[in-house]
Amino acid sequence: MPRTPNTPKRRSPFWGGVVLCAAILVLSGTSYSVGVTARQIFLQQEEEVIPIIAGGALDDIPALMRGNLPSATLSLVEGEALRETPPRMCDMPDDYFDKLDRGLDRVSGYTPHNAYVRKYRARRGFLSEREKRAAKVAWHYFEKFTQENTGLANSVGNYPSTTLWDTASYIAGMVAAYELCIIEKTEFDQRITLLLTTIKSLELFRKELPNKVYHTKTGAKVDYTNKPGEIGYSALDIGRFLVWMRICKNRYPYLANTIDSVLLKWDFSNVIDDEGLMFGTYVDKETGETVYAQEGRLGYEEYAAKGFALWGFRPLLAHRAEPFLTASIFGVQVPYDGRDPRVFHSQNYVVTESYLQDGMELGFDLPHDDVTPDWLHSDGWRAEFADRIYQVQENRWRRTGFMTARSEHNVKGPPYFTYDTIFSDGYPWNTVTPRGDYVPDHAAVSAKAALGLWALWDSDYTDVLFEAMIELYDPENGMYEGLYERGQGRVAIFTANNNGIILTALLHKVQGTILTPYRGETEVWYTAYRDQDIRLRRNYPDPPQKRDWLPALRHSIQEKADF
Amino acid sequence: MKQLSLFALVALSHVVAGGHSLAQTATARVEEFTAENAIVDTSIPFAIGASEARQSLRGAFGWPTFQEGLVEGVYFRFDPDGYARFSPNPRLDVDVFEVLCKSRTQECHGRKAGLTVFLTPQGQLQLTLEGVIAGDGFYLSEGVSEIQIPERVLQPLDLQMENLLASSVELIVRRGGEEVSRHSLRGFVATTAYLRWVAARQDYAVLPRGWPVPNSRTNTPSQGRVQTTNWQSPTPQPQVIAITQPAAPGPAGLSPDRIDAQLQELRDMVTALRRPPEVAGGEEIASTSDEVARLEQLLLDLTDEVQLLRDPVSPQITQPVVEEIVSLPSQSMAEVKNGQTTEHRTTEKLTYLVEQLGLDLRTAVAVLELAEQELQDDGALATPEDLYTPSVTTVASPPIQSDLLESLWGEINQPQIMEIEAATPEIEVEVKPSMPVTVREYRLLSDYFASAALPILAPEVSGDTH
Structure with missing residues (x-):
């Protein structure tokens, strides 16, 4: 067999294996070196590209400097436009409400971000003549029962005593009267300045926070008998007061320094703890020592918590609904606080008032939300629970005929004050005294609750409530507290809280959510005392950042099967 | 008509008190919750299990605390101004006894529908019923049967009537056989x-027998004045019949006013006694001076008594009666004059004679003087038990103690006396004059029974004994 010299020599399998291994080694080495090089390059680039800028997001600045940071709100973080601040009613163009976005085409329910759209929209529009008259009469209460020397308004008629809760109602009335053009700026400024000056000079409860009750004529702290003394402070009252301080500060920037100076006198070290629970105080009868006790139940607690959050505090636990339970009443799962009154010695009243205040004043929004329109509520579960509170009252009216708008209210004569509840102490429609006695004869349609429901729920039922309440006034003294459910007539008593909330409801019809966005940069509230340890001792907060925001949550929605 | 007028009076006082009338003004409210109106301390439990709680006040006025609990099958709550509700229902909404108090006083009355119950100034309970006229019949029902009760149910209640009402469920008023009204008595006891x-x-x-009261409370100084000092048990003192107290008068109706009148009489007597020394002889002056001193002492004691009686509950009243009885004859005149304790005991004796036995003051003083005289004549009676318990306040012989009783006592204790004779001769000296007994004169009772029941063994027994 001839042999061709050009024919290549056939390699052995061993040779092939060697070549394959060599190739693998070369490729692996190349990959490794490329990877290492690339990693070095990328890491090198990251260090060069992202520097930590002083005061920037990566800069963990010391406490001394944090006050200069702006509060992180939704508009700042998301870069969206702030909500508009509405003009006074007398400055509104005639077509103001024609262009208003009311979200009528939106379906009710939760959004992916846990915001909530309610089934009913709020009423919006100019005040009618009847409504204007009611507003003027309600304001007349404050004209008549405000003390000239202190600027404090009486809580109840001519009884010269008040709480911070009722003082907030007076401020609400004042803002509403100004925005509804019942009073002019001169009178508004005169009143608010005198009031804030007095509040700043109030003697605090054991150098912490304002006492629960003050004498309106003298401004002295008093006990429940209106005699000089002290009884402790209420975190709920302070929370509501903080809501209205924030409303005033955001609406009227020229008052900001005065308002800040009032609050910078207070010591918040004990009113809110690290977990975000709120604490009130009372004085131990035996030892005279201050006793700190958790304060607030579902409804009031979240409203007051938002008041604290508006000033940079982080009431994380107080803002949560848990622990809560539900009671099925007329087919509605009514939420109530799950803390057993027998254990915690604090009643779990379910009333309308706190939900109304959250809705009208804060728009059922989270404290950092300065963007969303009125019909979208970023604090979703609050709006959804409020819907239930409304619905159960309408259902009672439809099924029993009892016109229902339940709230806490004063009554003439003993027991002077009742919790006229939707649910409490295990019973639906329970009307109880502050010590727990069942007093069904004091059940009433509360004027403030009725007009609050009317403002926030534009429905046939609230039209009925409106007709029952809008002329329920005494031109000399203000709006009556309500109408007795069992036919005893009007609740013939006049209070600051009732008239203040009615004015708020009427203002809400004109302007929508009362709280407007803050348009300044930083605040004295955040920058003061940075060179001292006072901020630390008094627990003054730093400007809240995104990580400090209260969470937007949702709870299980009631299904048809629940009925 | 008398009841109706009384009811009208109660209603009027209620309106005057203004505590819970509907016509409230803001000015009235200012005074409603003042410390002066707080007549009840809600931290003192009314019964075991009751607790003070804080009112959920949102407003600027009100009572900061109240007390709630369960007793005798009814739930209750009360405020510092005395306003209370008693009901078998925990919501205190049905079948409620409501208690209202006259402003700033302890004068309270309970009411339920047309039934009103209140305390008379003498501390007795009295009922008023709306719509009752003369001739109406009253019946008590305990759920199954009924019994008719006399019309005096509308008079101040005696103990029997009160117990009858307390054990009944309903009070029924009938007129000519037809029922006029029916009043629930649930919560009446509480x-x-x-x-x-x-x-x-x-x-x-003052709470009834068997009332579940706490026993561990530390008395505050202000309460000490009206509280018994030796009682700290859930079981009430057996000697105290609470429902006849605190101010139920004795047979003589010893009231502060009457004591005042008697004090005046005594003062007059002292004045009259002070006049004669100017014209009397030396011995008469000495004896009159003693009498004046004694009367002045009595005056002082009586003044103290008046102060005690002005208190709604006098500790004197709650003292066991037995103590008073047994302590009377065991006092000597010397003790009365010398020691502070014996002076007080004289006062107690006087109080006992006036209050419990119903004697007027002159007679009581005369009885005391007679007793003192007898004591001086006969010497102090020293019972054998006195020898073992030197304190004269605890146990003593009754005033009608006779020789027979003494001899019986001596017979029972004879062997012990014999032992003591050997051990403590100084006691023997005291015993012998009042109990001149010897072993030979008496036989032990056991020996007597043995001899009577077992005549066969009698010689043996007597032989053993003697």
Whole structure:
């Protein structure tokens, strides 16, 4: 067999294996070196590209400097436009409400971000003549029962005593009267300045926070008998007061320094703890020592918590609904606080008032939300629970005929004050005294609750409530507290809280959510005392950042099967 | 008509008090919750398990605390101004006894529908019923059967009538066989106990027998004046018949006013006695001076008594009666004149004679003087038990103690006396004059029984004994 010299020599399998291994080694080495090089390059680039800028997001600045940071709100973080601040009613163009976005085409329910759209929209529009008259009469209460020397308004008629809760109602009335053009700026400024000056000079409860009750004529702290003394402070009252301080500060920037100076006198070290629970105080009868006790139940607690959050505090636990339970009443799962009154010695009243205040004043929004329109509520579960509170009252009216708008209210004569509840102490429609006695004869349609429901729920039922309440006034003294459910007539008593909330409801019809966005940069509230340890001792907060925001949550929605 | 007018009076006083009338003004409210109106301390439990709680006040005025609990099958709550509700229902909404108090006083009354119950100034319970006229019949029902009760149910209640009402469920008024009204008595016991408790400034001693009261409370100084000092048990003192107290008068109706009148009489007597020394002889002057001193001492004691009686519940009243009885004859005149304790005992004796036996003051003083005279004549009676218990306040012989009793006592204790004779001769000296007994004169009772029942063994027994 001839042999061709050009024919290549056939390699052995061993040779092939060697070549394959060599190739693998070369490729692996190349990959490794490329990877290492690339990693070095990328890491090198990251260090060069992202520097930590002083005061920037990566800069963990010391406490001394944090006050200069702006509060992180939704508009700042998301870069969206702030909500508009509405003009006074007398400055509104005639077509103001024609262009208003009311979200009528939106379906009710939760959004992916846990915001909530309610089934009913709020009423919006100019005040009618009847409504204007009611507003003027309600304001007349404050004209008549405000003390000239202190600027404090009486809580109840001519009884010269008040709480911070009722003082907030007076401020609400004042803002509403100004925005509804019942009073002019001169009178508004005169009143608010005198009031804030007095509040700043109030003697605090054991150098912490304002006492629960003050004498309106003298401004002295008093006990429940209106005699000089002290009884402790209420975190709920302070929370509501903080809501209205924030409303005033955001609406009227020229008052900001005065308002800040009032609050910078207070010591918040004990009113809110690290977990975000709120604490009130009372004085131990035996030892005279201050006793700190958790304060607030579902409804009031979240409203007051938002008041604290508006000033940079982080009431994380107080803002949560848990622990809560539900009671099925007329087919509605009514939420109530799950803390057993027998254990915690604090009643779990379910009333309308706190939900109304959250809705009208804060728009059922989270404290950092300065963007969303009125019909979208970023604090979703609050709006959804409020819907239930409304619905159960309408259902009672439809099924029993009892016109229902339940709230806490004063009554003439003993027991002077009742919790006229939707649910409490295990019973639906329970009307109880502050010590727990069942007093069904004091059940009433509360004027403030009725007009609050009317403002926030534009429905046939609230039209009925409106007709029952809008002329329920005494031109000399203000709006009556309500109408007795069992036919005893009007609740013939006049209070600051009732008239203040009615004015708020009427203002809400004109302007929508009362709280407007803050348009300044930083605040004295955040920058003061940075060179001292006072901020630390008094627990003054730093400007809240995104990580400090209260969470937007949702709870299980009631299904048809629940009925 | 008398009841109706009384009811009208109560209603009027209620309106005058203004505590819970509908016509409230803001000015009235200012005074409603003042410390002066707080007549009840809600931290003192009315019954075991009751607790003070804080009112959920949102407003600027009100009572900061109240007390709630369960007793005798009814739930209750009360405020510092005395306002209370008693009901078998925990919501205190149906079948409620409501207690209202006259402003700033302990004068309270309970009411339920047309039934009103209150305490008379003498501390007795009295009922008023709306719509009752003369000739109406009253019946008590305990759920199954009924019994008719006399019309005096509308008079101040005696103990028997009160117990009858307390054990009944309903009070029925009938007129000519037809039922006029029916009043539930649920909570009657608790309500009446509360009325007495408030009237006695929250003194537990006035609560009924078996009332579940706490026993571990430390008395505050202000309560000490009206509380029994030796009682700290859930079981009430057996000697105290609470429902006849605190101010139920004795047979003589010893009231502060009457004592005042008697004091005046005594003063007159002293004045009259002070006049004669100017014209009398030396011996008469000495004896009259002694008498004046004694009367002045009595005056001082009586003044103290008046102060005690002005208190709604006097500790004197709650003292066991037995103590008073047994302590009277065991006092000597020397002790009365010398020691502070014996002076007080004289006062107690006088109080006992006036209050318990119903003697007027002159007679009582005369009895005391007679007793003192007898004591001086006969020497102090020293019973054998006195020898073992030197304190004269604890146990002593009754005033009618006779020689027979003494001899019996001596017979029972003869062997012990014999032993003591050997051990403590100084005691023997005291015993012998009042009990001149010897072993030979008496036989042991056991020996007597042995001899009577077992005549066969009698010689043996007597032989063993003697």
